[in-house]
Every structure is written in C-alpha cells, then in structure tokens.
Amino acid sequence: MRVHIATDHAGLELSHYLMEQLTEQGYELIDHGPEEYDAADDYPAFCISAALGVREDRENGLDSLGIVLGGSGNGEQMAANKVAGIRAALAWNLDTARLAREHNNAQVVSLGGRQHEKEEALQLVLAFLQEPFSDEERHVRRIEQLAEYERTGDIAGKLAAITPRPFTRG
Template sequence: MKIAIGSDHAGFRYKQAIIQHLREGGHEVKDFGTHSDEAVDYPKFIRPVAEAVAAGTYERGIVLGGSGNGEAITANRVKGVRCGLCWNLESARLTRLHNDANVLSLGERMMDQETALKIVDVFLTTAFEGGRHLARIHQIDE
C-alpha cells in the first residue's frame, strides 16, 4: 500500500518508528516531514499528507502530533479526507469499519509506541463495512 505520513516535532519519534514498521511490512511510504524534534507548526507537514491522500496519490495517510487533535483537524479541512483520531485498537477498527477513514491521526503523548504500531496495523488491515455506513459517508461529503 502507498502511505503518506507526516508529523510535527511532538510526533516525530513515533513517526520514525512507524515508517520503519511500514517499510518492513512491504508498504511504500512517503515522509512529508518534519525531519527532527525541533519545534515546528504542524499544518505545514500535515496538510500535504491530507492533500496527497485526497488527490489519490497515496491510498492512506498517517499524521502524528502530541495529542493528534490539531493534526486530525488540519487533515479534515481537506475535501475528500476522513481523518480519524485513534487512541486504541477499537477506535482504529471502527474508524475504518464505519467511517472509511483514509487518514489516521495519532498522539505520541497519548499512548506507548507498541500501541501506536498496533493501531496502525488495525487501521491498514480493516476494510470499510459499507452498507448503512455508505449513506453517511455520502452525507459527510455533500
């Protein structure tokens, strides 16, 4: 799968671990930055991820920050993006199953690294259920 990823300084450490994990799993990953833990403004790195997913250049996106909230808000401002802020395996499963989320937002300060990697795996392997949820997705996009 082709995956776009970006973070601010507060999500940088987990971003690096996720990139390695994804590449080891055979995924093609594009890192949109940041490239260090020096303080930055997150929209500069999150919006390009969301735009790449919305354009269809990448199948999924992952954005990270301290809490993941600002990153999710930024990504969701891009038409065609459905970014889910996830904090455990069930939230990751449901954001795909019911919401067909195409971008995942994670907060590095909200969980340990092992949990973050497991959330990424659930996000990437869970299919959209469709059915009654499809009408809701259309309503969101209207």
C-alpha cells in the same frame, strides 16, 4: 499500499519508528515531514500535505491511506480534515482505529505521540491500515451526507427538518 505520514515535533520519534516498521511490512511510506526536530514547528502544513497526498493517490486509483501524528493527535486530525474529501479519525484504542475504517471509511488516522508507547501505536496503525470499509448502506449513506455538506453547505431534506430546542429538566 502507499501510506502518507506527517507529524509535528512531538510525534517525530514515533514517526520514524512507524516508517521503519511499516516499510519492513511491505508498505510504501511517503514522508511529509518534518525532516528534523524543531520544538516550534507548525503541524498544519505537514498534515495537510499528507492528506493531499492521500487524496491525490486515491483520485488516481492508488490504494493509499495516511497517518498524522502530534502530541495529542487532535490538531493534526483537524488539519487533515480541512482537505476536501478527506476523513481523518483520531484513534486511541484498537476499536476506534478499526471503526474509523469499517464504519467511516476514514483515509487518515491520527495518533497522539505522547499518548501511546511505540508498540501500541504500531498496533493501532496496523489495525487502521488493515481494516476494510464495510460498504454497509447506512455507512455509505452517512458518508455521502458528509460529502454533500462539504460540497453544498447543506444536507438535502435533513438540516431544515431539525428544530433546535433548549433543554429543560423534567
């Protein structure tokens, strides 16, 4: 499996560790940067590049997933999610890592480099990479609704049926 990886300065050390460990386990790693530590770097371009790599690989029939890292993983997840067709999930424990794949068929996992020890982060990434999508109809349907909204700005028959209302007590 090919794995695209990107980070910012806060996840650089973890990125190097993950690349070494995953390569030893037989994964093909594609590094989208940065090449060196810069406390003032900007993560969006790195993370978007990784997500684009995943999307291109998958469009070409390759088995490919991605990893984006930062201090919290939040901004990096947001950046990857800007790439049309990509679903990036923030994982903070084994359940969220596995469910991102099993229920959401996420193609990119995001981790906070300042939130996890290296070994724990590796376990989260492996859980994500190794978990298959369930293909359950309800999950397929929901993913298609997300894709439909991304393409059209609507979910046919769904958004118009929702009537927002103010919350009132009791």
